Structure formats: C-alpha cells, structure tokens
Amino acid sequence: MYSRCFILLSTSFNSWAQDKPNVVIVFLDNFGFGEPGFNGGGILRGAATPRMDQLASEGLRLTNFNIEVQCTPSRSALMTGRYAIRSGNATVPLGEGVYGLVQWEVTMAEMLSDRGYATGMFGKWHLGRTKGRFPIDQGFDEWYGIPNSTDESVYSSVEGFAESNLPETFVMEGYKGKTPKKVRPYRLDYRPLIDRDLTDKAKAFMEKSVDKKKPFFVYLPYTATHFPTMPHPDFKDKSGNGLWADLLMQIDSYTGELIDKIDELGVADNTIFIFTADNGPEANQAGGTNFTVEAAFHGSAGPWRGTLFTGFEGALRVPFVIRWPNKIPAGKSSDEIVHAMDLYPTLAKLTGATVPNDRVIDGIDVSDFMLGKKEESGREGFIVYMGNSIFGVKWRNWKLHFKEQEAWNSEMNTYTMPRIYNLYTDPQERDNVLFPNTWVPKAALKQLVEHKISLQQHAPIKAGQVDPYLPK
Numbered sequence: 001m002y003s004r005c006f007i008l009l010s011t012s013f014n015s016w017a018q019d020k021p022n023v024v025i026v027f028l029d030n031f032g033f034g035e036p037g038f039n040g041g042g043i044l045r046g047a048a049t050p051r052m053d054q055l056a057s058e059g060l061r062l063t064n065f066n067i068e069v070q071c072t073p074s075r076s077a078l079m080t081g082r083y084a085i086r087s088g089n090a091t092v093p094l095g096e097g098v099y100g101l102v103q104w105e106v107t108m109a110e111m112l113s114d115r116g117y118a119t120g121m122f123g124k125w126h127l128g129r130t131k132g133r134f135p136i137d138q139g140f141d142e143w144y145g146i147p148n149s150t151d152e153s154v155y156s157s158v159e160g161f162a163e164s165n166l167p168e169t170f171v172m173e174g175y176k177g178k179t180p181k182k183v184r185p186y187r188l189d190y191r192p193l194i195d196r197d198l199t200d201k202a203k204a205f206m207e208k209s210v211d212k213k214k215p216f217f218v219y220l221p222y223t224a225t226h227f228p229t230m231p232h233p234d235f236k237d238k239s240g241n242g243l244w245a246d247l248l249m250q251i252d253s254y255t256g257e258l259i260d261k262i263d264e265l266g267v268a269d270n271t272i273f274i275f276t277a278d279n280g281p282e283a284n285q286a287g288g289t290n291f292t293v294e295a296a297f298h299g300s301a302g303p304w305r306g307t308l309f310t311g312f313e314g315a316l317r318v319p320f321v322i323r324w325p326n327k328i329p330a331g332k333s334s335d336e337i338v339h340a341m342d343l344y345p346t347l348a349k350l351t352g353a354t355v356p357n358d359r360v361i362d363g364i365d366v367s368d369f370m371l372g373k374k375e376e377s378g379r380e381g382f383i384v385y386m387g388n389s390i391f392g393v394k395w396r397n398w399k400l401h402f403k404e405q406e407a408w409n410s411e412m413n414t415y416t417m418p419r420i421y422n423l424y425t426d427p428q429e430r431d432n433v434l435f436p437n438t439w440v441p442k443a444a445l446k447q448l449v450e451h452k453i454s455l456q457q458h459a460p461i462k463a464g465q466v467d468p469y470l471p472k
Contacts, residue, residue, distance in 0.1 A: 020115065020215035020351055021324065022206075022271040024262070025343075026255060027078070027221040029071065029124060029150065032281030033317045034302025035225075035248060039063070041300055046245025051256030052321075055275055059323030060370055061333045066394070067279050067340045069308055069315040069386055071149060072099075072126050074278040074340060075221070079107040079127065079138070081344025081355070081363035083385065083451075088461035089127065091387040092149070096166070100128020101138055102461060102469040106356045108344055109139030112217045115353040120205040122198040123221035124150065132467050136174040140219070144173045144201050146186055146194075150226040153191040192230040195222050199254045203261045210265045215351075220258075224251055227282060229297045244297050272350060273323045274343070280315040283307040285407035305428045309408030311384045311391030311401060312429055322370060329372040336377035337394070342366045359471070360458050381444065383451050395444035397423045398437075 035041045037049040038056035068074040072092045073084030079101070084090045093099040101107065109119045121140045128134060129147035136143050146152075152169040155161045171190065174180025184190060202220050209216035224247055231238075231246040235253070239245035255275065262268050281299020299307070306312025320338075322328055341363030348355045349367040362382075369377045381395035392401040401419040405412040420440050421429040434440075461469065 020117065021327075022209075022216050022218075022262075022267055023112065023117075023274075023347060023351065024202075024206075024218045024258065024271060025078075025220065025274045026258065026276070027075075027123070027219065028251065028277040028319075029221065029223055029226040030279060030282045030299060030308055031225050031251075031277035031319065032299040032301045033304055033314065033319055034300030035281075036252075036319050038321070039302055039319055041302065042248075045248055045300060046241030047239040047248040047252070049248060049252040051252045051259065052275065052319075055255065055259065055273070055323055056321045056331075058325065058330050059273070059321045060328050060372075062320040062322075062336070062338055063317070063333060064335045064337050065276060065318060065320035065340070066316045066337065066382065067277070067318050069279050069310060069384075071124075071278055071308075073385065073387075075126050076101065077362075078278075078340045078343060079109070080105050081108075081341050081361045082359070083341070083362050083383065085385060085388065085455070086360065086362070086458070086460050088463040088465050090385060090463070092126075098128075098130050098133070098464050098466055100130070100133040102465055103132060103137070103467045104461075104469050104471070105138075106359075107138045108347065109135070109217060109219065111139070111344070111348060111353045111355070112351060113139045113141070115351055116215065117351075118205070118209040118212070118214045118216045119219075120202065120209075120216065121145065121219045121221070122202045122205070123219075124148075124223055124226075125221070131179075134172070134174055134180050136176045136178070136180060141176045142174065142205070143180065144171075144183075145198065145221070146171055146223070150186075150191065150223040151228070153186045153188055154228060156185065156187045188228070188230070191223070191228060192232050192236075195224055195250070195254060196232050196234075198222060199257055202258065206261060206265060206267075210267060221278070222251070222254075225282075225299065227297070269325045271324070272328075272347070274321070276320045276340070277318040279308045280304075280310075280318065281307055283407060285410045303427045305430070307407050309386065310405055311386050311403065313399070313423065313427065315386075316384065316394070328370055332372070334369075334375075334377075336369065336375075337379045337381060337396075338366055338369075338377050339363065339379060339382050341382075342377075342379065346370065360454055381447055383448060390448070392418070393444050393448050395440070395447070398440050398444060399423060399429060400441060400444055401429070 036052040042049040076084040076089040121135045121143045123145040169186040170182035235250040283298040301314030304313035306314030345365040368374045384392040399421045419432040420434045
C-alpha cells in the first residue's frame with residue numbers, strides 16, 4: 001500500500017514538475033575558457049575539476065559560447081536578451097552616479113516570474129545600486145549578495161579610503177516589494193566566505209521552492225574568480241598548488257553541491273542547469289612585471305588570445321555547459337556560435353514564458369539546437385563591443401577587427417582597414433589575412449549594417465537614464 005501511494009504521489013509531483021522546468025544559472029566572474037577540465041584546464045591549472053567535468057559529460061558543452069567582454073554589459077545582455085548598448089549598460093560603471101537597468105526593461109527574472117516561477121538571485125548584480133535598480137526591483141523574489149564588484153571588498157583596507165568620504169560597500173539582502181537591507185560591510189574578512197553563503201542560500205531556495213511545489217529560477221552569479229583571489233578557509237592550501245588551484249577546487253566543489261541538491265530533491269530530470277561565466281579571464285599584459293603576490297594571478301583563456309576588456313576570443317568565449325537529463329543530449333559538444341543573449345528567448349521557449357514584442361530582442365531561440373533537433377544554432381555571428389565601441393564583427397569562423405587592445409590595461413589601436421583572422425587556422429588572431437580574403441567583409445558586415453540601422457530606428461537608452469523611462 002505504501003509503495004502504491006508513493007508511486008501515485010511521485011506521478012502527481014512529476015506531472016506538476018514537467019509543466020515548467022526549473023532553471024539554474026551558475027555565472028562565474030572572470031572565469032576563462034581554459035579553467036575547467038572539460039576545456040583542457042583542471043589539472044593543468046593545479047586542480048582537477050571532477051564535478052564540472054561530470055556536468056559536461058551529462059550535458060551539452062559549447063566551445064563557441066560568447067559573452068560581452070565586461071561584467072556589467074555581459075549581465076545586461078544575459079538578463080535582457082539585448083546588446084548592452086541598448087540598455088545603457090555597455091560599460092562597467094565608474095563613479096557614484098545612477099546606472100543599471102531601467103524599469104522598462106523586462107529581465108529574465110521578470111519573464112519567468114510572470115510564468116509563475118519562484119525567482120532567487122544569490123551573488124553579484126552589477127546592474128544598479130540605487131532605489132528601483134536592485135534585483136528585487138527587477139523580477140527577483142529574493143536576493144542576497146553585492147550590488148557591484150568584488151574589488152570593492154579591498155577598499156576598507158586601502159590607505160586613504162577612510163578619508164575619502166565615499167560610502168563603503170555592503171553585502172545586502174532583500175525581498176520583492178521591500179527595501180533591501182545592508183547585512184554587513186563587504187571587506188576582506190568576508191571576501192573568502194561569501195561564495196559559501198551564496199551556495200547555501202541557493203540550495204535552501206531550491207528546497208523551499210520544491211516544498212511549495214513551485215518551479216524555481218536560481219541565478220547564482222558567484223564572486224569567484226574576480227580579484228582578490230581568496231579561497232574559503234576550507235580550501236586554502238588544499239590543492240598544494242597555490243591559491244588559484246585552491247579556488248578552482250572550491251568552485252568545483254560548490255558546483256557539485258548544487259548538482260547533488262537537485263538530485264536529492266528529485267527534480268534533476270526537470271531542471272535545466274547552466275554553467276558559464278560573464279567574460280574572459282583577468283590577466284595583465286604579457287611582458288609586464290608584478291611586484292605583489294595578488295597581481296600575479298593570471299586566468300586562462302585556453303587556446304584563445306586575450307583577456308576581459310578586449311575584443312579577442314579569449315574575452316568572448318567562456319566555458320558553457322547546459323544539462324537537462326533526457327531532454328538535452330548528454331556528452332555532446334558543439335562549436336556552433338551561441339551568444340549569452342540567446343539564453344533569454346531560448347529559456348522562454350523551454351519554459352513557456354513570453355518574450356516582450358515591443359522592443360528589439362537581439363537574442364535568438366536556439367532551443368531546437370540545444371535539444372538536439374538541429375545541428376546548427378542558427379546564429380552566424382554578432383557584433384563585438386568593448387564598452388560603447390564596436391571593436392569588430394564575428395562571422396562564422398572569421399573575425400574582423402576595427403580596434404584592438406592586448407589586455408584590459410593596454411593601449412588601443414584603431415585600424416584604417418579591418419584586420420581579418422581565420423579562427424580555424426589562427427585561433428590566436430595573429431595573422432591578418434585581409435588579402436586575399438577581401439570577400440569576408442562583404443559577407444560579414446551585413447549584420448553590422450543591420451545592427452546600425454536598428455540602433456537608428458530604436459535609440460539606445462542613455463547611460464545613467466533615470467526612471468521613469470519610456471522609449472520615444
């Protein structure tokens with residue numbers, strides 16, 4: 001009798017669960033293509049990554065998943081399905097003014113909330129730090145984390161900051177409909193501990209949502225691996241290969257905990273789990289000299305050239321795995337081009353949510369590709385922005401560069417004629433093959449023309465735009 005009741009309850013639960021798949025997005029900070037074992041890193045970086053590798057073996061791995069090359073624009077593109085230039089968030093904000101997403105934007109969280117999802121965010125936002133601009137103002141039911149960037153955890157330890165009269169950064173917690181509260185100062189004492197707490201809170205949110213029989217969306221933008229590199233005490237010295245390897249072990253372990261929690265809750269078959277990052281790695285320009293231990297950590301872009309804040313593949317391509325058991329083919333890899341913007345309409349299709357039709361959505365629905373129904377993603381390329389500047393255009397296996405800088409802190413070069421690279425024969429983007437390949441711009445630049453026309457027809461929101469905002 002007990003077994004029969006259990007089967008009936010399980011059947012009833014699964015019927016509810018299959019209606020709307022849960023969604024989990026793990027979004028690492030400045031985590032390069034070459035860090036996880038499934039992309040050739042792992043032990044080469046000082047620590048094996050068995051749980052990340054397990055995830056790749058159970059899902060679809062994309063080797064050509066692209067993002068915008070700075071923290072704020074990449075998060076804007078993910079949350080809105082639009083180039084960050086459209087939302088006024090094309091650059092990382094400096095200064096203390098208003099920035100972030102206006103209320104008119106419809107975030108992924110709002111889209112899924114309208115579909116009946118419980119929405120929780122745990123981690124770094126970087127899309128607004130003033131009233132009306134926090135995650136709980138943009139579709140999330142609850143949030144715990146930091147409004148800006150992790151380098152701000154250093155401020156209180158730096159000489160002169162105390163006398164600057166600038167406000168200190170706080171870890172915050174908030175719930176929809178309420179003003180978020182400051183939990184504690186974000187200082188170096190908490191910097192190694194925060195990702196542990198983010199993981200625990202994400203797990204608790206999933207458990208709470210399952211108990212309430214409500215589909216959940218968990219957005220988990222970790223603070224790792226952004227400077228300063230400080231692993232949790234549980235992982236410090238654990239690898240025997242230095243702090244970076246320790247931190248890699250930590251990321252792998254936390255990823256495993258999330259997978260295990262989903263399995264434990266019995267919702268693995270009905271949970272879309274995405275593992276990726278916001279942009280390429282931190283690293284100083286080659287040939288420089290470091291005088292401090294902290295500045296000596298260089299992330300890995302794998303075979304690609306470049307760091308964050310450049311237009312090279314190392315800035316654009318980040319690790320990506322999506323797992324949905326019995327829906328997305330397991331153990332498959334693809335080099336089809338996909339952009340982070342595409343997750344917005346794709347997840348809308350997979351969850352039955354509605355994409356706004358009153359604005360330009362630059363992302364495309366790649367759900368059939370991810371489900372294995374098509375071999376091609378449907379995306380041939382995209383515009384490469386670095387801040388407000390168009391650095392180039394990516395088209396198939398070709399790159400056109402109008403501007404280049406070697407690293408985030410180096411000088412920018414502007415070219416009178418575009419440089420062209422064949423990414424199959426030249427993944428390091430070293431050899432300009434404009435001649436005899438002058439046909440490539442003719443094929444590749446069509447998308448740039450269309451993009452510029454679109455910007456003229458639909459004016460971008462200005463950076464620092466205050467609410468209320470409505471397009472003209």
